[in-house]
Amino acid sequence: MKLKNSKSVTIPGFKVAGIACGIKASGIKDLALIYSDLPAVAAGVFTKNQVKAPSVTLNETILDQGHPIRAIVVNSGNANACTGKPGMVHCRTVIESVAKHLGIAVNEVLVASTGVIGVPLPVEKILYGLPHLTRHLSSKSWEFAAEGILTTDLVPKMKSVEFTLGKKKISIGGIAKGSGMIAPNMATMLGFLATNASISKAALQKALALAVGDTFNRITVDGECSTNDMVLILANGKADNTEITPGSKAFDQFTEALTAVCRDLSFMIVKDGEGASKFVTILVEGAKSREDAEVLGKRVANSLLVKTALFGADPNWGRIVCALGDAGVSIKPDKVEIAFNGMAIVKDGMPLPDISMAKLKKKMKCREVEIVLNLNLGKASCPTYTCDLSYDYVRINAEYTT
């Protein structure tokens, strides 16, 4: 399938906005809105953390009702999590105000928050900002919306693709945020996607789950799964294609395109990981099952010793073998093979003789490192995408908040 990639986003029938309403003391953007001209089919995936923000539980309830959605409102700078009943009241108040300003029903609005946990949401600032936000709605403002949802992120994250379905042009695009508290367990950050495709709710939910499983759920910055994570998608049907249903060829094409958008957005999150200086792919091969490969890849990717070795451009494979042995998955240490950026360094669990350390160290200094771990136990494989752990991660997270 031919995909037309773009770093900017415009989706027919969608208008967006991003403004500063004063939640962030720095005065940068902290409020975003995505609005669909037409009632849109909606789907979402949510954090598996037992501690869920009101925005998560509220959206789950709204999506369960199955009716069309018109808008998503997002604030950054405050997670509105661990805020008890007042937090839920604040969440509803924001939704009601958005609905009023847009002239739509209350149950047509989804909501998300990100930022500090446990601080009451400054709801009056959001209510003050909402008329400005709706006034700024434009089909060309995705970058402003992308800025409005950031916390410790350094860059806004946007991506869109176009492809043809029958004779109709389908666009899928969106924005994401995430830099710390990033680990693969359902949605592990915020992502908001939009498409002009006509697609059934069942097909949209299934396509989103498939796309997220291979992309957002495969990344980790620090092994932390947040209270507010979600990925939402709205499909407004404006492309006027034959409705996509599960199991069709069009479904596969749509899922492929959606996965491409999610992959790029998730990679942007890893590359913008707090303090990250390297983008690292941990590819576990030769596993007995995909689940084994996932667990092992995540264990290696979240190892502090592996992450700091990567920061130091140190090919310290011993730490990798040690992490593999400690993951709770049965392996045969003397069968393990390891390669760094295509250079084999371990076979049968032992270092190969005659490795050029000079050559190896040069490979480790690349900004992108691929580590292939072959267990030689089966045929399953799974990639995990991560970053190194640098001084800046510590600085950012020792200074953030209070």
Add this chain to the structure above:
Amino acid sequence: MKLKNSKSVTIPGFKVAGIACGIKASGIKDLALIYSDLPAVAAGVFTKNQVKAPSVTLNETILDQGHPIRAIVVNSGNANACTGKPGMVHCRTVIESVAKHLGIAVNEVLVASTGVIGVPLPVEKILYGLPHLTRHLSSKSWEFAAEGILTTDLVPKMKSVEFTLGKKKISIGGIAKGSGMIAPNMATMLGFLATNASISKAALQKALALAVGDTFNRITVDGECSTNDMVLILANGKADNTEITPGSKAFDQFTEALTAVCRDLSFMIVKDGEGASKFVTILVEGAKSREDAEVLGKRVANSLLVKTALFGADPNWGRIVCALGDAGVSIKPDKVEIAFNGMAIVKDGMPLPDISMAKLKKKMKCREVEIVLNLNLGKASCPTYTCDLSYDYVRINAEYTT
């Protein structure tokens, strides 16, 4: 029971030594020996990592045979792990040479290694050093032995206690090493203990398992469980007390004293944790089971976001609640209570009103921080001991090795 505590170690009937044999390029001590005048009952606990160094598998085999032990030889600067069959041959060669120099049987020697993984053991340096090592054996050299087993540790770790059993004076003491790659999963570092008590093998093994379960297994620096971890104890019976057997009052007294030694040694490891600036106790209370409390305590203690917040003296309890919710153990978020150094800050999962941030921040700046997490679900509790994550952890582990 009255325990006489000491920071130095002398155990009747034991001689020890520590020297530099050239494994460490820096020329500091890297070889240690513990020798018992009398055949000693021995017990050990070992790493649960599937990737085990030859020293671990060899000791497990020797201890299974059940005969008395006379010596423990330890090198630092090289873990002799992931070194394949040559690694096992090297391990046996060292044991044979120690036995020859001491005039004891080969199966009376235990062995341990710690340092870099995957580099062939420079066995010729150890063999060259052994005659010097045995010549330096002395009952007063425990500090030198403690120095000989260190890697990234900043300080040697020693401790002993004395107590009276009947009319006999019992001494228990030992040394430990550990600074990084420290997480609670059986023994998570090296520890070598000695006692003059007369005790059955079954009682010694049981007492060691109990003591380690409450001490070494409750600490974590970075969530990494190494390939070489072990705690060994030798009991030479020189005190001439009635042999201690499981289930007796004497057994409980011995276990209490042994636990006191292990607790102090394990706390020394946390305080000397790589880059550590704080000693942190995470006490999970009100859990349904001790296992739940262990898992939750470990999850919070290993959270990068919690550790960096502690480094920044930031009372960021939201990160703690987030980690609790992500530990795979069922909790009720709205029942959680949190206190920092005795100051209650969260009740019913929400921040208490009127908290003095100034007072709280002052508490967070203490070198010792106790965080009590009450789940209000049951009566079980468990402490986990950890440290913060600082720039120096990253520096040490980005620079270590190659």
